[in-house]
Amino acid sequence: MAKKTVFKEGKWRCTHIDLSGEGACNHENPGPALLCEKCNKHRPKNVQFYLPKGAKVVHDQASILDAKSGANWRCMHCNYDNKASSDICVHCDKVRDTEYEKWINLGGELSTKKYAKGQTPTGYQPKTATSFQQKSKIGKYLKIGGIVLAAVLIIWFIYAQFFKTEALKVEVAGFTWEREVVIEEKQTVTEQGWDIPSGGRQKSRVKKQHGTKEVYDHSEWEEEPIYEDVQVGTQQVECGTIDKGNGYFETQYCDEPIYESQQTGTREVERKVYRTEPVYDYWYTYEIDRWNEVRSPESSGTTKNVSWPEYNLSYNERVGDESESYTVHLKPIVESKFSQLEYDLGFSEWNKMNLGDVYIARVRKSGTVVSLNKPD
Ligand SMILES: [Zn+2]
Numbered sequence: 001m002a003k004k005t006v007f008k009e010g011k012w013r014c015t016h017i018d019l020s021g022e023g024a025c026n027h028e029n030p031g032p033a034l035l036c037e038k039c040n041k042h043r044p045k046n047v048q049f050y051l052p053k054g055a056k057v058v059h060d061q062a063s064i065l066d067a068k069s070g071a072n073w074r075c076m077h078c079n080y081d082n083k084a085s086s087d088i089c090v091h092c093d094k095v096r097d098t099e100y101e102k103w104i105n106l107g108g109e110l111s112t113k114k115y116a117k118g119q120t121p122t123g124y125q126p127k128t129a130t131s132f133q134q135k136s137k138i139g140k141y142l143k144i145g146g147i148v149l150a151a152v153l154i155i156w157f158i159y160a161q162f163f164k165t166e167a168l169k170v171e172v173a174g175f176t177w178e179r180e181v182v183i184e185e186k187q188t189v190t191e192q193g194w195d196i197p198s199g200g201r202q203k204s205r206v207k208k209q210h211g212t213k214e215v216y217d218h219s220e221w222e223e224e225p226i227y228e229d230v231q232v233g234t235q236q237v238e239c240g241t242i243d244k245g246n247g248y249f250e251t252q253y254c255d256e257p258i259y260e261s262q263q264t265g266t267r268e269v270e271r272k273v274y275r276t277e278p279v280y281d282y283w284y285t286y287e288i289d290r291w292n293e294v295r296s297p298e299s300s301g302t303t304k305n306v307s308w309p310e311y312n313l314s315y316n317e318r319v320g321d322e323s324e325s326y327t328v329h330l331k332p333i334v335e336s337k338f339s340q341l342e343y344d345l346g347f348s349e350w351n352k353m354n355l356g357d358v359y360i361a362r363v364r365k366s367g368t369v370v371s372l373n374k375p376d
């Protein structure tokens, strides 16, 4: 993979505070500048170089040599940044002492840094940007709190409306009951189908189409193209950027193969051809006895004198389902918005109750009684 590089001029932002009260200088300077173009102060310590979008590519030999010469160094006597090409501080004339520099600058000084594609900083990022984040976090918590509160209110409303009950002292004021018997008659009916159910008596049958099936008929051979990815060339893509530590950035370009899907041949492919054929089956007509509901006598009353309805069965009739229901009518004996309530219950419980018996009823807002208990 061939590598090609290009040098670009980065930028740095001046963070010196102007004591006259104007705030930070904030001037954006060309990367290689050692002094701020606006306030003339030294490049700040631990400066972060960045590469703005559309940064200019340097072409002149002097700048390229400057870019390649290495990271700037900081004079430990006067704090002035110097080019790597000189060992004597241009500000105070003292000689560079690399051993001592290593000892006092345990990291943090200007040096080269490698950035992966797309990771290069493109602007100045101040380190204290948390108050806004904190504010938006508080807003988020308030929003979540509001949603939780709304959900609690909705649940409480549904509970109060449909599930909450109040206790009410009531007395038994009346009884009603209903009983019903379903009478079924055996009837002979004629039905049709692909099968005769048990008990059915066949009357006739005919052959009829029941469905279709797919049957293999023949094969056809077809030519199908074969495609493969073929390298047709190379392209140069950006594969990383190095901050040279002196205001310049080195962008590396790598060769990447370009592939294209191309037809490289053909092959014979079998395609099976099927035909659709009908499937025949017997369609039966048969007679069968079915029990059908013909009537349902009922009885009811308003006393505890219960009885089943009277009926007579013919020779071809039988008793089907039986059903019964028992209701006690209740009158509140304390102040209430309900004048009359009812409650359905099983026969043995219902039958044990007497007019005037006192109970505690649990009643929903709608007037539905959900339970009935003897008072303690
Ligand atoms: Zn400045």
Ligand SMILES: [Zn+2]
Pocket: 075, 076, 077, 078, 079, 080, 089, 090, 091, 092, 093, 094
């Ligand atoms: Zn110096």
